[in-house]
Amino acid sequence: xxxxxxxATVWACIIAFAIFAYVVMDGFDLGIGIxxxxxxxxxxxxxxxxxxxxxxxxxxTWLVMGGGGLMAAFPLAYAVILxxxxxxxxxxxxxxxxxxxxxxxxxxxxxxxxxxxxxxxxGSVVATFAQGVMLGAVLQGIHVVGRxxxxxxxxWLTPFSLLTGVSLLIGYAMLGASWLIGKTHGAAQxxxxxxxxxxxxxxxxxxxxxxxxxxxxAIDYWHRWFRMPGVxxxxxxxxxxxxxxxxxxxxxxxxxERLPFVIALVMxxxxxxxxxxxxFPYVVPRALTIWDTAAPQSSQIFMLVGAVFxxxxxxxxxxxxxxxxxxxxxxxxxx
Amino acid sequence: MGDEALLLARAQFxxxxxxxxxxxxxxxxxxxxxxxxxxxWLKTGRGVYANLYRYWLKIFAVAFGMxxxxxxxxxxxxxxxWSVFSDRAGPIVxxxxxxxxxxxxxxxxxxxxxxxxxxxxxxxxLHFFATLMVATGTLISxxxxxxxxxxxxxxxxxxxxxxxxxxxxxxWLPIIFNPSFPYRVVHxxxxxxxxxxxxxAGVGGWHLLRDRSNVGARxxxxxxxxxxxIAAPAxxxxxxxxxxxxxxxxxxxxxxxxxxxxxxxHGAPLILFGIPDPAARRIDYAIEIPKMSSLILKHDLNAxxxxxxxxxxxxxxPVPIVFFSFRxxxxxxxxxxxxxxxxxxxxxxxxxxxxxxxxxxAVLMGPTGFVAVIAGWVTTEVGxxxxxVYGYLRTAQSHSPxxxxxxxxxxxxxxxxxxxxxxxxxxxxxxxxxxxxxxxETEPAAIPQRAAGITPAPAFEGVSGDxx
Numbered sequence: 001x002x003x004x005x006x007x008a009t010v011w012a013c014i015i016a017f018a019i020f021a022y023v024v025m026d027g028f029d030l031g032i033g034i035x036x037x038x039x040x041x042x043x044x045x046x047x048x049x050x051x052x053x054x055x056x057x058x059x060x061t062w063l064v065m066g067g068g069g070l071m072a073a074f075p076l077a078y079a080v081i082l083x084x085x086x087x088x089x090x091x092x093x094x095x096x097x098x099x100x101x102x103x104x105x106x107x108x109x110x111x112x113x114x115x116x117x118x119x120x121x122x123g124s125v126v127a128t129f130a131q132g133v134m135l136g137a138v139l140q141g142i143h144v145v146g147r148x149x150x151x152x153x154x155x156w157l158t159p160f161s162l163l164t165g166v167s168l169l170i171g172y173a174m175l176g177a178s179w180l181i182g183k184t185h186g187a188a189q190x191x192x193x194x195x196x197x198x199x200x201x202x203x204x205x206x207x208x209x210x211x212x213x214x215x216x217x218a219i220d221y222w223h224r225w226f227r228m229p230g231v232x233x234x235x236x237x238x239x240x241x242x243x244x245x246x247x248x249x250x251x252x253x254x255x256x257e258r259l260p261f262v263i264a265l266v267m268x269x270x271x272x273x274x275x276x277x278x279x280f281p282y283v284v285p286r287a288l289t290i291w292d293t294a295a296p297q298s299s300q301i302f303m304l305v306g307a308v309f310x311x312x313x314x315x316x317x318x319x320x321x322x323x324x325x326x327x328x329x330x331x332x333x334x335x
Numbered sequence: 336m337g338d339e340a341l342l343l344a345r346a347q348f349x350x351x352x353x354x355x356x357x358x359x360x361x362x363x364x365x366x367x368x369x370x371x372x373x374x375x376w377l378k379t380g381r382g383v384y385a386n387l388y389r390y391w392l393k394i395f396a397v398a399f400g401m402x403x404x405x406x407x408x409x410x411x412x413x414x415x416x417w418s419v420f421s422d423r424a425g426p427i428v429x430x431x432x433x434x435x436x437x438x439x440x441x442x443x444x445x446x447x448x449x450x451x452x453x454x455x456x457x458x459x460x461l462h463f464f465a466t467l468m469v470a471t472g473t474l475i476s477x478x479x480x481x482x483x484x485x486x487x488x489x490x491x492x493x494x495x496x497x498x499x500x501x502x503x504x505x506x507w508l509p510i511i512f513n514p515s516f517p518y519r520v521v522h523x524x525x526x527x528x529x530x531x532x533x534x535x536a537g538v539g540g541w542h543l544l545r546d547r548s549n550v551g552a553r554x555x556x557x558x559x560x561x562x563x564x565i566a567a568p569a570x571x572x573x574x575x576x577x578x579x580x581x582x583x584x585x586x587x588x589x590x591x592x593x594x595x596x597x598x599x600x601h602g603a604p605l606i607l608f609g610i611p612d613p614a615a616r617r618i619d620y621a622i623e624i625p626k627m628s629s630l631i632l633k634h635d636l637n638a639x640x641x642x643x644x645x646x647x648x649x650x651x652x653p654v655p656i657v658f659f660s661f662r663x664x665x666x667x668x669x670x671x672x673x674x675x676x677x678x679x680x681x682x683x684x685x686x687x688x689x690x691x692x693x694x695x696x697a698v699l700m701g702p703t704g705f706v707a708v709i710a711g712w713v714t715t716e717v718g719x720x721x722x723x724v725y726g727y728l729r730t731a732q733s734h735s736p737x738x739x740x741x742x743x744x745x746x747x748x749x750x751x752x753x754x755x756x757x758x759x760x761x762x763x764x765x766x767x768x769x770x771x772x773x774x775x776e777t778e779p780a781a782i783p784q785r786a787a788g789i790t791p792a793p794a795f796e797g798v799s800g801d802x803x
Contacts, residue, residue, distance in 0.1 A: 054448025057403055061444045064410045065436050071414060072433040075425025075500070082414030082421075083735040089415050090745040093408045094752050100404035101756050104397045108763040147422055147498075153741050295426040296496065298503040303430045306437055314441040321448050324456050 007301065008294040011073040012281070014307060018069055020272050022062035024175065024265050029056045031176020033099050033124025034169060035195060036117060044188045045117065051183040051329040053103055058318055060096065073300055076147060076293035077283040083149040084142045085134045085156050092130035098123030125169065132168030136161030139278065140217050144287040160213055167206035171268065174199035178261040181252075183329045189257075196260055197252055204245050207271055211238065214278055220286060221278050234277055241270045343742040344416040344734045347749060349716075351408050353709050354753050358402030360708045363477055363524065364531025365395045366470035371558075373463050383554050386773040390551065391535075394767050396451055401760045403444075408749075416742065420723050420733035427493055427501045427510060431483040439476035443469050474524065481523050485516035488715065489584045490724050501724065514584050518577040519715075525570045526711065529671065530704025532562035536674075537701020538768045540694035551772025553688055556697070560678040560687070567671040574668065575631070582632050585725060587646050588718035591657040593628055594618045595642040602626035603640035608662065611655040616643070618658075652720040660713040667707040674700050 029052040039045045052059075071078040082089055102120035106113045137156035144150060177199055180192035215222040225234050244267045251259040281289045294300065369391055376384035410432075413421045421429075446468040454462045492509030493501045503510060539556025542549055582589045590596075594606045596616045605627030609618035629638040643651055674696055681690045719725055723733045 054452045057400075057447055058441065058444035060403070060407065061436065061440045064407060064440055065433075067410050067414070068429070068432050068436045071421055071425050072429025075422050075429055078414045078425065078429075079418035079422035079735075082411065083418045083737055086415055086735075086737060086741055086745070089411055090748060093411055094748060096407055097404040097752060097756055100407075101400050101760060104400045105759060105763060108397065108767070109759070148418065148736050150736070153738055295429065296500070296502040298505075298507075299426040299430050302503070302507050303433050306434055310437045314437065314445065317445045318441070321445050324449055324453050 007297060007304070008073075008290045009281070010304065011069075011294070011300055012283075012290045014311075015066060015069045015073060016272075016276065018062050018065040020269070022059070022066050023272070024268050025059035025062060026056070027172045027268065028052070028175040028179040028261070029059055030099075030124045030128050031172035031174065032180065033120050033176075034128060034173045035176050035180075036121040036124070038195065039188075039191075041114075041117075044184075044191070047184055047188060047329050048180060049103065049106070049120075051180065054325045055322060056100075056103065058321065060100070063096075069303075072303055073295055074283055074290060074293040075295055077288060077290075079147070080142060080144055080149050080284055080288065080293075081138060084151060085137050086153065088130040088134045088137070088156060092127045092134070095123040095125070095127030095130065099127065128169050128172050129165045132165035133157075133161045135168065135275075136164030139164070139214065139275075139285060141286055142284045144284060160217065163206075163213060164210055167203075167210050170199060170202045170206045171271075174203045175261070175264050175268070178264040182258040182261055185328055193252055193255075193260075196264075197249070200245070200248050200252070200264075203267070207241065207267075211274065218286060224277060237270055237274050237277065241267060244270060338731075339739040340737055340742050341731055341734050343739055343746055344737070345730065347416055347742060347746040348412055350746070350753075351405070351412055351749055353712070354757060355402070355405040355409055356708065356712060357705050358398050358405060359473070359477070360527050360530045360705060361534065362395060362399050362402050363473040363527035364529075365391060365398065366466075366473045367528065368531060368535065368558075369395060370463075370466050370470040373466050377459060377463055383550050383773075386551050387555055390770075390772045391555075392451070394764055397760060397764055397767070399447065401757055405753075405757070415745075416735050416737070417723070417733050418735040420728065423499055423728060423733075424487075424501050424724055427486060427490075427503065428483050430507075431479055431486070431511065435476055435479035435483075439472045439479060442475065443472035446472070477524055477527070478520055481520040482511050482513070482516050485519045486510060486513045487723060488519075488719055488725050489513050489515040490727060495727070501727070515577075515580055518573070518580045522570070522573045522577045522711075525566050525573055526704070526708050528562060529566040529570055530708055532559045532566060533671065533674075533697075533704040534701055534768075535559035536563060536678075536697040537699075540697035540701075541768070542771045543688070544691060544694045544698070546771065546774065547688055549771060549774045551774065555772065556694075557682075557687060560675075560682070560697075563671060564675040564679050567668070567675040571668055571672060574665075579632065585718070586641065587643070587650060588652065588657070588715070589632070590641065590643045590646070591652050591654045591718055592661040592714060593640075594621070594654065594658045595628070595640060596644060596654075598640070598642040598645050599629070600639040602635075602637040603628040603632075603642075605631065609658075611658050613654050649721065652718050657714055657718045660710040660717070664707050664710040664714060667703045667710070670700065670703065671707075 032048050032052055036045065036048070039048055067078070070081075098119040099121075100123075102116045102123065106116040106120070109116065133156060136158070140158060140160050142149060142151065143155065174196060177192050177196035181189055181196060184192055215225055224230065244263055248260060248263045248267065251263060279285055281291070283290055283293050369388060372384050372388040372391070375381070376388060413428075446465040449457060449462065449465040450469050453465065457465070490501070491513040492504050492506065494504045496502045535555050536559035539552050539559055542552035543556055546552065578589065578592075593603070594609060594611055595603055596611075596618065602625070604623040604625045606618055606621050606623045609621035609623075611618050626636040629640055630636050632638075632640065643654070677693055677696060678687070681687050681693050687693075721730050722728060723730050
């Protein structure tokens with residue numbers, strides 16, 4: 001029989017999984033939006049857009065799952081984090097509105113296609129940057145009194161949160177470029193590969209900067225990462241990241257088509273694991289743990305029964321949808 | 336935390352949710368319509384169905400995209416502006432909405448790509464399955480979200496914990512199947528079907544006014560008029576039953592809808608029209624039918640009905656809004672019934688394809704489903720005031736600790752962005768609808784999407800030759 005504390009951990013893992021699924025899946029299609037101005041008008045852009053058009057909606061559903069799941073499983077965390085990052089959430093949503101409609105609009109209105117392409121790019125950049133800043137805002141801590149956010153409108157704005165914002169822009173762009181390598185060929189693929197190479201370097205720099213800055217945010221983080229004997233475990237994360245980075249550049253150099261994207265996912269996974277080490281068991285660092293914020297057992301069990309059966313099903317048909325649209329996206333013959 | 340921030344937060348929710356609901360109200364019906372069209376095409380092999388499928392799929396794709404992005408906003412409205420509500424009611428409404436995501440949103444999104452872009456990759460049978468899944472997803476979604484809303488209207492199956500949270504008392508069944516849920520979900524789903532069929536009839540009528548021989552326009556008009564003929568009377572019956580349920584569980588809302596400021600111990604009049612004066616607590620210029628309200632609500636001319644004078648002032652919703660929105664909804668409902676009867680009469684006389692006045696009326700009535708749907712939601716949501724969880728959690732105690740300036744800024748941004756984005760979208764939709772459907776049955780043998788070897792791009796385009 002699961003007791004409430006264990007249930008909370010299970011749900012923390014499910015929500016973490018949903019957020020990770022969101023980050024990597026919408027990450028690559030947001031990344032394509034970020035890179036859009038660097039793609040040539042015409043075939044290269046259409047191809048990039050077509051490679052994500054059948055899947056972006058499913059990708060974004062993970063964001064609803066992350067937000068809705070947080071409200072359901074950890075309502076207090078949802079009720080504290082969202083008011084604390086209010087302008088960022090609104091900016092993210094508006095960004096996603098612009099880019100989401102651009103998928104259809106750019107085909108419906110050729111005269112204004114440049115405008116919708118721009119909306120697609122700006123929307124993607126704003127949404128990504130807002131998500132990155134939110135991550136920084138949560139990591140640096142939120143002022144909580146009682147059961148509510150007690151800070152001001154702009155507490156989230158610090159050099160650290162700006163750093164995480166820029167880092168996420170770079171990271172998503174790297175994911176997008178790696179995705180395009182697998183979906184294109186010829187000149188477009190060469191372009192994507194060059195982009196991936198540059199962005200790979202920038203991603204490693206950004207990841208290092210955030211990793212180095214985090215322990216200085218609070219002594220708590222320092223202890224988590226550098227105290228014996230935990231350091232024997234935590235040190236594996238940067239080590240693995242170094243290996244993954246090496247493999248990333250190696251696969252690019254070798255001209256591999258799908259491997260760079262897979263390794264990019266692994267790099268994101270390691271970064272996410274690092275976040276987990278920094279945060280667990282807090283949802284709001286140093287203020288609220290998953291147990292402080294957990295919904296009652298009856299709510300969590302009710303959802304768990306569904307989640308156990310439905311989530312594998314979701315992963316199955318999502319996988320099928322990706323499989324249906326596997327292979328290269330081409331543009332010849334269109335129109 | 337002032338009243339200003341509260342008012343702005345309410346305005347923001349009303350604005351974003353009203354805008355949002357327009358799209359599901361249309362896509363629920365359109366998804367089912369597409370499913371029927373594809374099923375008919377698979378069964379009969381007649382190209383007119385394939386052509387109509389392709390025609391409405393393009394429209395569906397644009398509307399669905401707008402529904403997705405405006406719906407995403409809703410998923411975060413609770414946390415941003417209504418954090419106290421989220422904390423208190425989260426353990427109940429959170430899981431209901433999580434089930435909506437898991438059983439509906441993923442289903443729709445997962446199969447939408449195949450539905451829009453995949454026919455040449457998966458073949459007609461599997462493609463029909465994708466359409467079926469998307470249509471099912473829209474209905475599952477409606478079920479969960481209406482259950483959530485109904486729980487806020489007629490909360491059941493909960494206790495209030497020491498942290499002040501609403502938590503399940505035991506089984507989830509009384510929560511999901513709370514007293515108003517069955518009535519509300521039927522009313523909402525019929526409303527969606529009715530809204531869609533009015534749009535389809537309007538579009539069909541528009542093109543029949545120009546070319547009465549257009550096979551596609553004839554077919555869509557005939558199908559839509561059948562649906563209006565079924566759904567309009569069904570909706571009036573469903574609405575009546577829903578009203579009786581509301582009288583039982585939220586009598587104050589009924590008093591506001593009826594404009595009954597005074598109690599009527601010997602039969603209450605039905606106020607057809609009037610202008611509520613909340614300060615004087617009376618309806619000015621009322622046109623009323625004596626004892627009719629008692630007859631409708633209690634099936635007895637002389638049954639006593641309580642009025643707002645029997646209710647404490649701090650439990651009364653804003654009467655004029657509820658009073659007017661209810662009359663708009665009901666008035667339009669009867670106008671739809673009129674259209675349905677007109678259509679049936681022309682069909683019986685075998686003049687369905689030679690009825691310009693019917694077409695004109697259908698065009699005029701085309702957008703009224705949306706107006707009625709929004710008016711209905713305004714009636715029930717404003718009628719729930721001054722509570723978020725009816726009778727237990729006040730709206731004034733539900734909102735986030737935010738400064739009015741922050742809420743005002745976000746509201747302003749939503750208004751500007753929505754008008755640009757959804758204004759453009761509506762224009763694109765109208766432009767797609769203004770294009771006549773394929774005039775003959777000289778259709779491709781398969782539902783055509785694009786030439787072989789081409790990959791996803793806009794929905795079902797390419798071969799049709801009408802691209803862009």
